[in-house]
Amino acid sequence: MCEGCKEIIIEKKSVIRQAAFKNRNDFVEVNELISIIHYKFFNWKSKQEGPINVNNTFFHRIAHNAAIDEIREYDVSIDSSEHDSLVEEIHFNDPSTFVLAQRIMKDCSTEEKDAIISIANKEQPEEFAERYGITYSNAVQKRRRAIKKVRERLFSKNMEKSYA
Amino acid sequence: MRKDLISLYELQLHVKSGGNSNNERVRTFLNEVFKIGFTNNVSDIFPMNDFLYGDFLILDKEFLYKEYLDFLKDNEEIDDVLYYIAENDSERFNALCIPSVQNIENINQIYKTKKETEAIDVEENFLMEASMSYNFEERDDNVEILNMSTFIEPIDYDFDKKKGFLNREFIRLIREQKGKKEFSNEYFIRLLREKKELDEVNYIENQSDDVLEPLKIIDIHTNILDKMEINTNDHLKYNVYARMRIEDYVNDISKLRNKLSSVFSN
Numbered sequence: 001m002c003e004g005c006k007e008i009i010i011e012k013k014s015v016i017r018q019a020a021f022k023n024r025n026d027f028v029e030v031n032e033l034i035s036i037i038h039y040k041f042f043n044w045k046s047k048q049e050g051p052i053n054v055n056n057t058f059f060h061r062i063a064h065n066a067a068i069d070e071i072r073e074y075d076v077s078i079d080s081s082e083h084d085s086l087v088e089e090i091h092f093n094d095p096s097t098f099v100l101a102q103r104i105m106k107d108c109s110t111e112e113k114d115a116i117i118s119i120a121n122k123e124q125p126e127e128f129a130e131r132y133g134i135t136y137s138n139a140v141q142k143r144r145r146a147i148k149k150v151r152e153r154l155f156s157k158n159m160e161k162s163y164a
Numbered sequence: 165m166r167k168d169l170i171s172l173y174e175l176q177l178h179v180k181s182g183g184n185s186n187n188e189r190v191r192t193f194l195n196e197v198f199k200i201g202f203t204n205n206v207s208d209i210f211p212m213n214d215f216l217y218g219d220f221l222i223l224d225k226e227f228l229y230k231e232y233l234d235f236l237k238d239n240e241e242i243d244d245v246l247y248y249i250a251e252n253d254s255e256r257f258n259a260l261c262i263p264s265v266q267n268i269e270n271i272n273q274i275y276k277t278k279k280e281t282e283a284i285d286v287e288e289n290f291l292m293e294a295s296m297s298y299n300f301e302e303r304d305d306n307v308e309i310l311n312m313s314t315f316i317e318p319i320d321y322d323f324d325k326k327k328g329f330l331n332r333e334f335i336r337l338i339r340e341q342k343g344k345k346e347f348s349n350e351y352f353i354r355l356l357r358e359k360k361e362l363d364e365v366n367y368i369e370n371q372s373d374d375v376l377e378p379l380k381i382i383d384i385h386t387n388i389l390d391k392m393e394i395n396t397n398d399h400l401k402y403n404v405y406a407r408m409r410i411e412d413y414v415n416d417i418s419k420l421r422n423k424l425s426s427v428f429s430n
Contacts, residue, residue, distance in 0.1 A: 013429065094427075104424065117424065119417060120424035121429065122421070125251075136391045137241075137392045137393055147420060
Protein backbone atom coordinates (compact mmCIF):
# COMPACT_ATOMS: atom_id res chain seq x y z
CA MET A 1 0.00 0.00 0.00
CA CYS A 2 1.27 3.48 -0.67
CA GLU A 3 2.62 5.43 2.23
CA GLY A 4 0.17 7.16 4.55
CA CYS A 5 -3.04 5.81 3.03
CA LYS A 6 -3.98 3.62 5.96
CA GLU A 7 -3.35 6.34 8.55
CA ILE A 8 -5.42 8.89 6.67
CA ILE A 9 -8.32 6.50 5.96
CA ILE A 10 -8.48 5.20 9.51
CA GLU A 11 -8.33 8.72 10.92
CA LYS A 12 -11.09 9.87 8.59
CA LYS A 13 -13.22 6.74 8.89
CA SER A 14 -16.17 8.46 10.55
CA VAL A 15 -15.93 11.40 8.14
CA ILE A 16 -16.00 9.12 5.09
CA ARG A 17 -18.98 7.27 6.46
CA GLN A 18 -20.68 10.54 7.32
CA ALA A 19 -20.09 11.90 3.80
CA ALA A 20 -21.39 8.72 2.20
CA PHE A 21 -24.40 8.43 4.49
CA LYS A 22 -25.62 11.94 3.90
CA ASN A 23 -25.06 11.87 0.11
CA ARG A 24 -26.38 8.43 -0.74
CA ASN A 25 -29.46 8.43 -2.91
CA ASP A 26 -31.67 6.15 -4.96
CA PHE A 27 -28.92 5.63 -7.50
CA VAL A 28 -25.87 5.24 -5.30
CA GLU A 29 -25.88 2.98 -2.27
CA VAL A 30 -23.91 4.00 0.79
CA ASN A 31 -21.20 1.33 0.59
CA GLU A 32 -20.82 1.95 -3.11
CA LEU A 33 -20.30 5.61 -2.36
CA ILE A 34 -17.68 4.71 0.24
CA SER A 35 -15.84 2.69 -2.41
CA ILE A 36 -16.01 5.60 -4.85
CA ILE A 37 -14.66 8.02 -2.23
CA HIS A 38 -11.70 5.70 -1.68
CA TYR A 39 -11.10 5.21 -5.36
CA LYS A 40 -11.04 8.94 -5.97
CA PHE A 41 -8.92 9.57 -2.93
CA PHE A 42 -6.32 6.94 -3.88
CA ASN A 43 -6.23 8.28 -7.41
CA TRP A 44 -5.78 11.83 -6.22
CA LYS A 45 -3.16 10.84 -3.69
CA SER A 46 -1.07 8.91 -6.18
CA LYS A 47 -0.64 12.14 -8.14
CA GLN A 48 0.50 14.21 -5.18
CA GLU A 49 4.11 14.89 -4.34
CA GLY A 50 5.33 15.42 -0.81
CA PRO A 51 3.29 15.29 2.38
CA ILE A 52 -0.45 15.77 2.01
CA ASN A 53 -3.08 17.13 4.32
CA VAL A 54 -6.76 16.46 3.78
CA ASN A 55 -9.58 18.06 5.72
CA ASN A 56 -13.11 16.77 6.22
CA THR A 57 -14.53 18.95 3.48
CA PHE A 58 -12.36 17.12 0.96
CA PHE A 59 -14.22 13.83 1.53
CA HIS A 60 -17.61 15.51 1.69
CA ARG A 61 -16.95 17.14 -1.69
CA ILE A 62 -15.92 13.87 -3.30
CA ALA A 63 -19.03 12.14 -1.98
CA HIS A 64 -21.26 14.99 -3.07
CA ASN A 65 -19.85 15.05 -6.60
CA ALA A 66 -19.91 11.27 -6.92
CA ALA A 67 -23.53 11.11 -5.82
CA ILE A 68 -25.00 13.81 -8.00
CA ASP A 69 -22.75 14.27 -11.00
CA GLU A 70 -21.70 10.89 -12.04
CA ILE A 71 -24.50 8.41 -12.17
CA ARG A 72 -22.64 5.74 -14.02
CA GLU A 73 -20.85 2.51 -13.34
CA TYR A 74 -17.57 3.07 -11.60
CA ASP A 75 -14.67 0.78 -11.89
CA VAL A 76 -13.70 0.97 -8.28
CA SER A 77 -11.06 -1.69 -8.47
CA ILE A 78 -8.03 -0.41 -6.72
CA ASP A 79 -4.67 -1.84 -7.61
CA SER A 80 -3.91 -3.21 -4.21
CA SER A 81 -5.49 -5.89 -2.07
CA GLU A 82 -4.52 -3.86 0.98
CA HIS A 83 -6.45 -0.94 -0.38
CA ASP A 84 -9.37 -3.25 -0.97
CA SER A 85 -9.36 -4.51 2.59
CA LEU A 86 -9.08 -0.95 3.85
CA VAL A 87 -12.16 0.01 1.84
CA GLU A 88 -13.97 -3.03 3.16
CA GLU A 89 -13.14 -1.93 6.70
CA ILE A 90 -14.80 1.42 6.13
CA HIS A 91 -17.99 -0.03 4.65
CA PHE A 92 -21.02 -0.19 6.91
CA ASN A 93 -21.10 -3.78 8.07
CA ASP A 94 -23.78 -3.78 10.73
CA PRO A 95 -27.21 -3.48 9.10
CA SER A 96 -29.08 -3.01 12.39
CA THR A 97 -27.19 0.09 13.51
CA PHE A 98 -27.26 1.43 9.99
CA VAL A 99 -31.03 1.10 9.85
CA LEU A 100 -31.31 2.73 13.26
CA ALA A 101 -29.33 5.73 12.00
CA GLN A 102 -31.52 5.83 8.90
CA ARG A 103 -34.63 5.71 11.00
CA ILE A 104 -33.49 8.50 13.31
CA MET A 105 -32.72 10.76 10.35
CA LYS A 106 -35.55 9.57 8.13
CA ASP A 107 -37.02 12.93 7.09
CA CYS A 108 -33.89 15.02 7.44
CA SER A 109 -32.36 16.99 4.60
CA THR A 110 -28.77 16.30 3.54
CA GLU A 111 -27.62 19.27 5.57
CA GLU A 112 -29.52 18.17 8.65
CA LYS A 113 -28.10 14.66 8.40
CA ASP A 114 -24.66 16.17 8.11
CA ALA A 115 -25.26 18.32 11.19
CA ILE A 116 -26.50 15.38 13.26
CA ILE A 117 -23.63 13.10 12.30
CA SER A 118 -21.21 15.97 12.80
CA ILE A 119 -22.41 16.33 16.39
CA ALA A 120 -22.27 12.57 16.91
CA ASN A 121 -18.71 12.47 15.58
CA LYS A 122 -17.69 15.44 17.75
CA GLU A 123 -16.70 17.46 14.74
CA GLN A 124 -16.12 21.12 15.59
CA PRO A 125 -18.76 23.61 14.41
CA GLU A 126 -15.97 25.49 12.59
CA GLU A 127 -15.54 22.64 10.13
CA PHE A 128 -19.27 22.34 9.58
CA ALA A 129 -19.44 26.10 9.01
CA GLU A 130 -16.57 25.95 6.54
CA ARG A 131 -18.29 23.18 4.57
CA TYR A 132 -21.37 25.30 4.00
CA GLY A 133 -19.68 28.68 3.85
CA ILE A 134 -21.63 29.99 6.84
CA THR A 135 -20.69 31.73 10.08
CA TYR A 136 -19.93 29.87 13.28
CA SER A 137 -23.14 31.04 14.93
CA ASN A 138 -25.18 29.92 11.93
CA ALA A 139 -23.52 26.54 12.11
CA VAL A 140 -24.43 26.25 15.79
CA GLN A 141 -28.00 27.23 14.99
CA LYS A 142 -28.29 24.59 12.25
CA ARG A 143 -26.89 21.95 14.57
CA ARG A 144 -29.32 22.93 17.33
CA ARG A 145 -32.28 22.82 14.99
CA ALA A 146 -31.23 19.48 13.58
CA ILE A 147 -30.94 17.85 16.98
CA LYS A 148 -34.28 19.36 17.97
CA LYS A 149 -35.88 17.74 14.93
CA VAL A 150 -34.78 14.22 15.85
CA ARG A 151 -34.95 14.61 19.63
CA GLU A 152 -38.08 12.58 20.18
CA ARG A 153 -36.77 9.72 18.10
CA LEU A 154 -33.59 9.64 20.15
CA PHE A 155 -35.53 9.06 23.33
CA SER A 156 -38.06 6.69 21.84
CA LYS A 157 -37.55 3.15 23.09
CA ASN A 158 -39.70 1.72 20.30
CA MET A 159 -37.16 2.92 17.78
CA GLU A 160 -34.51 0.52 19.03
CA LYS A 161 -36.90 -2.33 19.70
CA SER A 162 -38.28 -2.22 16.21
CA TYR A 163 -35.18 -1.61 14.24
CA ALA A 164 -32.10 -2.57 16.14
CA MET B 165 -37.18 47.76 35.40
CA ARG B 166 -39.80 49.24 37.69
CA LYS B 167 -39.78 47.61 41.10
CA ASP B 168 -43.53 47.84 41.33
CA LEU B 169 -44.19 46.34 37.89
CA ILE B 170 -45.90 43.32 39.42
CA SER B 171 -46.60 41.92 42.86
CA LEU B 172 -45.82 38.42 44.06
CA TYR B 173 -49.55 37.75 44.14
CA GLU B 174 -49.91 38.57 40.44
CA LEU B 175 -47.00 36.31 39.62
CA GLN B 176 -48.40 33.45 41.69
CA LEU B 177 -51.77 33.93 40.06
CA HIS B 178 -50.19 33.71 36.61
CA VAL B 179 -48.41 30.49 37.49
CA LYS B 180 -51.41 28.88 39.18
CA SER B 181 -53.68 29.75 36.27
CA GLY B 182 -51.26 28.06 33.88
CA GLY B 183 -50.49 31.33 32.17
CA ASN B 184 -54.14 32.23 31.65
CA SER B 185 -54.15 35.32 33.81
CA ASN B 186 -53.69 37.46 30.69
CA ASN B 187 -51.46 39.79 32.62
CA GLU B 188 -49.09 41.44 30.16
CA ARG B 189 -47.03 42.94 32.95
CA VAL B 190 -46.26 39.45 34.26
CA ARG B 191 -45.11 38.41 30.79
CA THR B 192 -42.92 41.49 30.56
CA PHE B 193 -41.49 40.66 33.95
CA LEU B 194 -40.82 37.01 33.02
CA ASN B 195 -39.12 38.06 29.79
CA GLU B 196 -36.75 40.22 31.80
CA VAL B 197 -36.04 37.43 34.29
CA PHE B 198 -35.37 35.01 31.44
CA LYS B 199 -32.72 37.40 30.15
CA ILE B 200 -30.63 37.06 33.30
CA GLY B 201 -27.12 36.17 32.18
CA PHE B 202 -27.61 37.96 28.87
CA THR B 203 -28.77 41.55 28.99
CA ASN B 204 -29.71 41.43 32.68
CA ASN B 205 -28.12 40.71 36.04
CA VAL B 206 -30.18 39.38 38.94
CA SER B 207 -29.79 42.75 40.62
CA ASP B 208 -31.27 44.58 37.61
CA ILE B 209 -34.61 43.00 38.50
CA PHE B 210 -34.53 41.98 42.13
CA PRO B 211 -35.47 42.86 44.79
CA MET B 212 -38.94 43.75 43.60
CA ASN B 213 -41.09 45.76 45.97
CA ASP B 214 -42.63 42.80 47.71
CA PHE B 215 -40.56 39.79 46.69
CA LEU B 216 -37.04 38.59 46.00
CA TYR B 217 -35.42 36.23 43.50
CA GLY B 218 -35.76 33.48 46.09
CA ASP B 219 -39.55 33.90 46.01
CA PHE B 220 -39.49 33.58 42.23
CA LEU B 221 -37.36 30.45 42.38
CA ILE B 222 -39.80 28.49 44.51
CA LEU B 223 -42.61 28.88 41.98
CA ASP B 224 -43.67 25.93 39.80
CA LYS B 225 -40.50 25.18 37.81
CA GLU B 226 -42.15 22.85 35.35
CA PHE B 227 -44.65 25.46 34.25
CA LEU B 228 -42.09 28.25 34.13
CA TYR B 229 -39.75 26.08 32.08
CA LYS B 230 -42.49 25.73 29.49
CA GLU B 231 -42.83 29.51 29.51
CA TYR B 232 -39.07 29.72 29.07
CA LEU B 233 -39.20 27.42 26.04
CA ASP B 234 -41.83 29.70 24.53
CA PHE B 235 -39.59 32.65 25.26
CA LEU B 236 -36.72 30.88 23.46
CA LYS B 237 -38.85 30.41 20.35
CA ASP B 238 -38.89 34.19 20.03
CA ASN B 239 -35.29 34.53 21.11
CA GLU B 240 -33.48 31.88 19.10
CA GLU B 241 -30.14 33.63 19.44
CA ILE B 242 -30.30 32.98 23.19
CA ASP B 243 -31.21 29.34 22.58
CA ASP B 244 -28.24 29.09 20.21
CA VAL B 245 -25.90 30.29 22.95
CA LEU B 246 -27.28 27.76 25.41
CA TYR B 247 -26.81 25.03 22.83
CA TYR B 248 -23.30 26.29 22.10
CA ILE B 249 -22.44 26.01 25.81
CA ALA B 250 -23.90 22.50 25.98
CA GLU B 251 -22.00 21.25 22.96
CA ASN B 252 -18.73 23.10 23.25
CA ASP B 253 -18.21 24.65 26.64
CA SER B 254 -20.23 22.71 29.18
CA GLU B 255 -17.22 21.63 31.25
CA ARG B 256 -15.95 25.15 31.62
CA PHE B 257 -19.42 26.45 32.37
CA ASN B 258 -19.83 23.80 35.08
CA ALA B 259 -16.47 24.77 36.52
CA LEU B 260 -17.72 28.34 36.84
CA CYS B 261 -20.80 27.14 38.70
CA ILE B 262 -18.90 24.95 41.13
CA PRO B 263 -18.00 27.42 43.88
CA SER B 264 -21.51 28.37 44.81
CA VAL B 265 -24.11 26.85 42.50
CA GLN B 266 -22.80 23.53 41.25
CA ASN B 267 -26.31 22.12 41.04
CA ILE B 268 -29.35 24.05 39.94
CA GLU B 269 -30.94 23.35 43.33
CA ASN B 270 -28.10 25.26 45.01
CA ILE B 271 -29.45 28.50 43.55
CA ASN B 272 -32.49 28.19 45.80
CA GLN B 273 -30.22 27.86 48.80
CA ILE B 274 -28.37 31.05 47.95
CA TYR B 275 -31.28 33.25 47.02
CA LYS B 276 -33.52 33.48 50.04
CA THR B 277 -37.18 34.29 50.01
CA LYS B 278 -38.38 37.53 51.54
CA LYS B 279 -39.59 35.67 54.61
CA GLU B 280 -36.25 33.96 55.14
CA THR B 281 -34.36 37.22 54.63
CA GLU B 282 -36.48 39.02 57.18
CA ALA B 283 -35.86 36.26 59.70
CA ILE B 284 -32.12 36.53 59.09
CA ASP B 285 -32.28 40.33 59.44
CA VAL B 286 -33.94 40.11 62.82
CA GLU B 287 -31.31 37.67 64.00
CA GLU B 288 -28.42 39.77 62.71
CA ASN B 289 -29.79 42.97 64.19
CA PHE B 290 -30.01 41.28 67.50
CA LEU B 291 -26.42 40.06 67.24
CA MET B 292 -25.21 43.48 66.12
CA GLU B 293 -26.82 45.29 68.98
CA ALA B 294 -25.50 42.78 71.44
CA SER B 295 -22.01 43.20 70.05
CA MET B 296 -22.32 46.99 70.04
CA SER B 297 -23.16 47.22 73.68
CA TYR B 298 -20.23 44.94 74.44
CA ASN B 299 -17.81 47.14 72.45
CA PHE B 300 -19.02 50.26 74.13
CA GLU B 301 -18.46 48.91 77.57
CA GLU B 302 -14.93 47.98 76.60
CA ARG B 303 -14.07 51.26 74.90
CA ASP B 304 -15.39 53.53 77.60
CA ASP B 305 -12.36 52.67 79.73
CA ASN B 306 -9.96 53.97 77.08
CA VAL B 307 -11.75 57.14 76.02
CA GLU B 308 -9.65 59.38 78.28
CA ILE B 309 -6.37 57.99 76.94
CA LEU B 310 -7.39 58.30 73.31
CA ASN B 311 -8.48 61.89 73.68
CA MET B 312 -5.29 62.85 75.46
CA SER B 313 -3.03 61.26 72.87
CA THR B 314 -4.69 62.66 69.77
CA PHE B 315 -5.64 66.10 71.14
CA ILE B 316 -9.13 65.75 69.86
CA GLU B 317 -11.92 67.48 71.62
CA PRO B 318 -13.65 65.14 74.02
CA ILE B 319 -16.54 63.43 72.33
CA ASP B 320 -19.85 63.17 74.01
CA TYR B 321 -20.25 59.44 74.48
CA ASP B 322 -23.76 59.69 75.66
CA PHE B 323 -25.00 56.73 73.60
CA ASP B 324 -28.65 56.01 73.88
CA LYS B 325 -29.09 52.29 73.40
CA LYS B 326 -32.83 52.67 73.01
CA LYS B 327 -32.35 54.57 69.75
CA GLY B 328 -30.54 51.63 68.13
CA PHE B 329 -27.02 51.83 66.92
CA LEU B 330 -27.63 53.65 63.63
CA ASN B 331 -29.02 56.86 65.14
CA ARG B 332 -27.54 60.17 63.95
CA GLU B 333 -25.37 60.73 66.97
CA PHE B 334 -23.83 57.35 66.63
CA ILE B 335 -23.07 57.75 62.93
CA ARG B 336 -21.37 61.06 63.72
CA LEU B 337 -19.40 59.28 66.37
CA ILE B 338 -18.27 56.62 63.94
CA ARG B 339 -17.13 59.24 61.44
CA GLU B 340 -15.09 61.01 64.09
CA GLN B 341 -13.53 57.83 65.28
CA LYS B 342 -12.88 56.27 61.88
CA GLY B 343 -9.17 56.94 61.86
CA LYS B 344 -8.62 55.13 65.07
CA LYS B 345 -7.22 51.70 64.69
CA GLU B 346 -9.16 49.91 67.33
CA PHE B 347 -12.56 50.96 66.05
CA SER B 348 -13.86 47.50 65.29
CA ASN B 349 -17.45 48.59 64.83
CA GLU B 350 -16.60 49.58 61.29
CA TYR B 351 -16.94 45.92 60.49
CA PHE B 352 -20.61 46.08 61.31
CA ILE B 353 -21.13 49.17 59.20
CA ARG B 354 -19.52 47.40 56.28
CA LEU B 355 -21.68 44.35 56.78
CA LEU B 356 -24.77 46.47 56.87
CA ARG B 357 -23.80 48.35 53.74
CA GLU B 358 -23.16 45.09 51.91
CA LYS B 359 -26.50 43.70 52.88
CA LYS B 360 -28.55 46.75 52.13
CA GLU B 361 -26.82 48.50 49.30
CA LEU B 362 -24.54 46.19 47.38
CA ASP B 363 -25.69 43.79 44.74
CA GLU B 364 -27.29 40.77 46.33
CA VAL B 365 -25.11 38.45 44.32
CA ASN B 366 -21.87 40.18 45.25
CA TYR B 367 -22.88 39.67 48.82
CA ILE B 368 -23.33 35.97 48.20
CA GLU B 369 -20.01 35.65 46.44
CA ASN B 370 -18.33 37.37 49.40
CA GLN B 371 -19.70 34.68 51.68
CA SER B 372 -18.13 31.91 49.64
CA ASP B 373 -14.80 30.49 50.71
CA ASP B 374 -13.91 29.51 47.15
CA VAL B 375 -12.53 32.22 44.98
CA LEU B 376 -13.54 32.28 41.32
CA GLU B 377 -10.83 32.59 38.77
CA PRO B 378 -11.63 35.83 36.96
CA LEU B 379 -9.77 34.68 33.85
CA LYS B 380 -12.03 31.66 33.50
CA ILE B 381 -15.11 33.84 33.67
CA ILE B 382 -13.76 36.27 31.13
CA ASP B 383 -12.65 33.42 28.89
CA ILE B 384 -16.03 31.77 28.53
CA HIS B 385 -17.93 35.02 28.04
CA THR B 386 -15.33 36.32 25.62
CA ASN B 387 -15.54 33.06 23.70
CA ILE B 388 -19.30 33.30 23.50
CA LEU B 389 -19.09 36.88 22.29
CA ASP B 390 -16.37 35.99 19.82
CA LYS B 391 -18.14 32.97 18.34
CA MET B 392 -21.83 33.60 18.88
CA GLU B 393 -21.68 37.40 18.77
CA ILE B 394 -23.83 37.77 21.88
CA ASN B 395 -22.99 39.34 25.21
CA THR B 396 -23.37 37.18 28.28
CA ASN B 397 -22.52 37.82 31.90
CA ASP B 398 -21.58 35.86 34.98
CA HIS B 399 -25.16 35.76 36.23
CA LEU B 400 -26.00 33.16 33.62
CA LYS B 401 -25.19 30.58 36.28
CA TYR B 402 -28.03 31.95 38.44
CA ASN B 403 -30.58 31.66 35.63
CA VAL B 404 -32.30 28.41 36.61
CA TYR B 405 -34.16 28.03 33.34
CA ALA B 406 -31.15 28.70 31.14
CA ARG B 407 -29.30 26.05 33.08
CA MET B 408 -32.17 23.60 32.75
CA ARG B 409 -32.07 24.17 29.01
CA ILE B 410 -28.31 23.64 28.90
CA GLU B 411 -28.73 20.40 30.85
CA ASP B 412 -31.41 19.26 28.43
CA TYR B 413 -29.11 19.91 25.50
CA VAL B 414 -26.24 18.11 27.20
CA ASN B 415 -28.52 15.09 27.63
CA ASP B 416 -29.73 15.26 24.04
CA ILE B 417 -26.19 15.43 22.67
CA SER B 418 -25.05 12.63 24.91
CA LYS B 419 -27.99 10.47 23.83
CA LEU B 420 -27.30 11.22 20.18
CA ARG B 421 -23.66 10.28 20.56
CA ASN B 422 -24.54 7.09 22.40
CA LYS B 423 -26.81 5.99 19.61
CA LEU B 424 -25.00 7.18 16.53
CA SER B 425 -21.30 7.63 17.10
CA SER B 426 -20.65 3.88 17.05
CA VAL B 427 -22.46 3.60 13.70
CA PHE B 428 -19.93 5.91 12.12
CA SER B 429 -16.78 5.20 14.11
CA ASN B 430 -16.70 1.45 14.81
